Amino acid sequence: AIPTLIEDDQILNLKLDDDVVIPQQRGFNSYVLLQTDDALQRPGNYTVLKNKAAIGALSFNSARAENVPDYFTASDLGNGLSENIDDLIYKLTQEDNIISFWKYFVIGALFFLICELLILKYVK
DSSP: OBOOOOOTTOOEEEEETTEEEOOEEEEOSSOEEEEOTTOOOSOEEEEEEETTEEEEEEEEOSOGGGGSOOOOOHHHHOTTOOSSHHHHHHHHHHHHTSOOTHHHHHHHHHHHHHHHHHHHHHOO
């Protein structure tokens, strides 16, 4: 998406060195959506041209395999997955029963803060 306005007869070009490509374009109220599909043969930093004036830049990679979604399966994630919502709630309540030390650290910090304030107030 390029944040620019085009009129009915205007087009946007993508230029890399001497190669100029005219991609598919759809104009909206505040931007133009460019769809290149397989029109680009080389990876690189393309300049977006409007009436032969540069209005932006786009970068394209050569390896398109990075855009393919590759999700983990349940067997990849291991045995810790919950099969249903009841199992998940049970696991979360068990984790909540674990002793958490952060409460003790907060209480200790407040205790030492009060001690410091008392020392500053009464010891001169």
